[in-house]
Amino acid sequence: MRDGALARTAQGRDLAARKARALRGASAGLASGSAAGATAGRPSTARPAGPRTAPTNTARTSDPARAGRPAPRRGGPRRVRLTAQRIDPWSVLKISFLVSVALGIAGVVMVGLLWTVLSGMNVFSTVSDFFTQVTSGESGGPAFDLMDYLGFGRVVSLTAVIGVLNVFLLTALATLTAFLYNICAALVGGAQVTLSDE
Template sequence: MQGSTARTSGNRPPGRPAPRRGGPRRVRLTAQRVDPWSVLKISFLVSVALGISGVVMVAVLWTVLSGMNVFSTINGFLAQITSGEASGPTIDLTDYLGFSRVMALSAVLGVLNVFLLTALATLSAFLYNICAALVGGAQVTLSDE
């Protein structure tokens, strides 16, 4: 066909436009479904990491406060307050805020948070799937730079 003005180049079909060469390519995608099993696994690992870091943070904080004599200063203050009472009970703060008691409480709260965060994330994945089935999902625009 000599008189034809439509040209095809290479392997590209004639109906497909030529790729842009100027700027970044943008693609618009829709997240229609989130796999609850993968959300459960990821949220479990993240919550375990948060639980361990929380226990370590509490141990470091207690050690720093103890090194700064905060607990002994508070004990002395409480002794001054209660010394005017006749046969009043003496309060020792380390009975309530000892290292082993604080660490045990921190570990229990960490384990509870692992279960709660994992369950909440998995439930959120199920709820997202239900809502995405109704409205079509969340649209995300990705850019190739």
């Protein structure tokens, strides 16, 4: 009888302890909820519960001599080997057309400047006098004028015509070269290029 009373009182104590713990947990939850409501809008600085561990630095090595030095590069500069499999003929046509037009304009300007410099140095008149002396002799034949053949207008117009012809020829040649390269690359492989990061 006495043992049964002791067992009942032990169960009652356990039940009372559980109720007390539940009440403490509920009051702690209410307190934390009110504190969270009061600090809304501010970043939380609370740390998660759990065992505290010291932060470990994985970059540190066991060797103290290597701790302050960066790791050396292995094998020198990197090299990448690439293969040009195909060249787009349309892009080659556009680029070659623009480059040939630029070369034609530069050629006309260069020839005009060169003619102006030579004319200012009296080169054409000296050469014309020399040809006149050689061809006429003592008989007083017809005079030879070099400027009839090498005048400024004639030289610039001839250079412009050559520039226009070069535009068509260089554009067609570059596009044909792109087509031929694509055919050869499909048969035997493209040109290999080695790039380095030096």
